[in-house]
Amino acid sequence: MNPRLIREMRSLLGAANVLSEPEDLMLYEYDGSVETARPDLVVFPHTTAEVAEIVKMAGREGVPVVGRGAGTGLSGGALARGGGVMIVFARMNKIVEVDVENRRAVVQPGVVNQELTRAVEHAGLYFAPDPSSGKSCTIGGNVAENSGGPHTLAYGVTSNHVVALEMVLPDGEVTRIGGRQGDAMGYDLCGLFVGSEGTLALVTEITVKLSRAAEAVKTILGVFETIEDACDTVVEITARGITPAACEMLDGWTLRVIEDYIQAGFPRDSGAVLLLEVEGLREAVEEQAAAIADVCHQCRAREVRLAKDARERDLFWKGRKNAFGAIGRIAPSYYVLDGVIPRSKLPLALARIKEIGKKYGFQIGNIFHAGDGNLHPLVLYDPRNREQFESAISAGESIVRMCVEMGGVLTGEHGVGMEKSELMPLLFSDADFALMRRVHDAFNPDSSLNPGKIFPLSKGCGEIRIKKAREAVEST
């Protein structure tokens, strides 16, 4: 890294807000994915003006820039694939304004997802996108990745809740898009920028919609002997037009691992459980809960348990939300996949995943957003064992291919990032890439912002990704 750039950054931000020592930079070479890439410099701006200045300085030196929130992403979106300057938004963490009357909040990108809900719940409001990492992930990161979560089944993903953005473009220009009401004039720029994985602009302020907390909630645990029965239940709930607020599935192996850690009350001898939640008016919730219980029984549920109070409800959710932590206790490492299939294909998909696990010799756990067909197979592997690591990657690729063959897509909420960029040609044609590339270049013409993401570096095969991953293995 050019020492002049380091000096300039120190004088702009103060020495405490610039990291350049290798041992400090190491902490920023990871996110929640299996990829690694080390930045050359990490900076912590406090204002939009500082972000714009950082971008300009880096631009003058021809050094790439990448934004990062809490680093909880699962596709390598916030990794400095091309090295360069990493802008960490952790210190731009103010809630700028809350408009209770019109249910809007203006926040800086470093505000932690659950902090916003905490700040508005006194008024009966909350921020709807609820990724499992909500305790630590930032809203800026949610915007970049268009994050989802269990309750997005009923309430939509991040882009359904963002109405306006302030952004710094790769040339350092500060600009605003969208409007406070939500319907902007002209093209839906917010619709494009939310979920663009930090490849078009750096978001420095976000105006979001706040949702009204429901008057009644019921949480239902359906316990099944087999995962097939649980799948049939989800298919039938969807086909009957019942829209729960959340519909999560945990297979038998996964729920036992969780029970060892959390004791959420999932029966250890069951084949699968469904965690279902209905929200809304008291009357609606009563009827929906009854309808769901009916479907569960019809699909051979062993037991349908209604959370009797908030404590039991929280316990069920604690089990769901800490699943990855639980699995981290029993395996040196795991690879969380993220694919989507049409919900009617759920039973078939789960059967295929089992076969794929067998073929590659892995125990594959399943804990996922069944209600919207968003699979999260978990492949456990030992990163020190290079052969096993490569097998894990191959198993993952097979599962993603299966999703596409079933009419699904590569990612439902984790993003493409570095993880799946090489698999993009499974879905997109040369013409699609040409247009996406022109849109990319319209804002980020020199790929100075978050290079090496979304677009495949080499077409068709996974060479680059596997190569990077190999390096990671060798450095462990």
Next chain:
Amino acid sequence: MTVAEKLTSRLVEILGPHRVVSAPEELAAHAIDGLTPQAVVCPESAEQVAEVVRLAAGEKLAVQAFGSRSKCEMGMPAARCDVAIDMTGMREVAHYDAGDLTLSVDAGLPLRELEAYLSKHGQFLPLAVPCFESTTAGGALASGIDSALRQQYGSARDFLIGAEFVDGTGQLCKSGGRVVKNVTGYDLHKLLIGSLGTLGVITRLNFRTYPFPAASGACAVIFDRAENAVPFCGSVAKKGLPLAALEILDPGTVGILRAILQRGEASAAALLTDGTWCVYCSFEGTEAVVRRITEEVKRATAEQGGGRCEVLDAAAGEQLGGMLREAYEWLRWSSGAVCLQRIALPEITAVTVAELGRIAEAALLRHALLARGAGVVYFATMAEAEDDASLDLLARAALKAKEIARRKNGQATVLHAPLAVKTKLAAARVAQPDEPLQLRLKRAFDPANLFAPGRIVGGI
């Protein structure tokens, strides 16, 4: 061979003789904002659309796609229109997975046909847009016009899950997919909503569908004054009830609506009284939910005071709901010359409503206002005749309304106006801060500026 003949013969090569219109008398019927195309084509496949666009790109011809033509004059007048593409030749349901509640349709499929198709499976698409009898899926999307059900189901961006379209280089592209949750690649399909055909020719749209509710209900609450009607709306919204629609009708709108209902001998006419304000709300769910919401609306009426709550029977509910879905259509034809604006506001207050009314009154124009709960106001100013002085008054009033919107952190767009008024507004327009970004997108999609040049903001 003349230039026009040459064009026709090349289009015939692509599409065959029956799918190309070039006779002047027939072309005149396809004029938009006074612009008559040199040829109209009616492709039957996305490949044909792509070939036509490639031909246009080679010849530097401007292209405008259209469906039923019901909202063709939305937006600013285009600078040129050489080839018009009639999408109604493509009207298949390409894919439907009732169990997954997902759907993929050709852009030219009329929404009414789609409604009939889905209803056989007990499902529907909550795209309740005006001109519903004729409008196509692609046209409804490209117009960006509001759905009357957005209070509950959101706008198209909330249930459009993917699209295929031909870009300005004549390539068939896609974005999104056919599943309900997806973050694979840029969400380019969202940009097509409200693009008025300026980014690409939409050939296919993927949606999530919704099950029919078990029951529905509606109320009309009549008030003498805006000072009661508008806050009533706010307090109903705050109860967090799942309403399908929540609309405020000012006396101008009530008068027009009542007259239309009366002409059609519709029973709902009797519910409306000239000179009053009306808040219409509809809701869906189980029988118990409908009963509960009805009671809540009655209670809110009593709490607000100064109002009378009419619980609508099924027939009246359907009549009023159907008419409000069509509001854009009857408001724009409610007088000799009408300027209809769509004003998006973060907050709708009695003060803002009064300010808008005063603009019209000061110009001696009649006006009608319809506010949707989601923060969208339809504001129509009406002149009796299309003389210069009247058109000037309409244009001035529209600019003032735009200024009010700007002051209130909102935005105003013209949905309908006589061409002369649109031209005056285009000349007086002030650039929006994000226009340079919009322009960059337009260039990315349509590098040669073929698609409806000039129709959308900033003369893009």
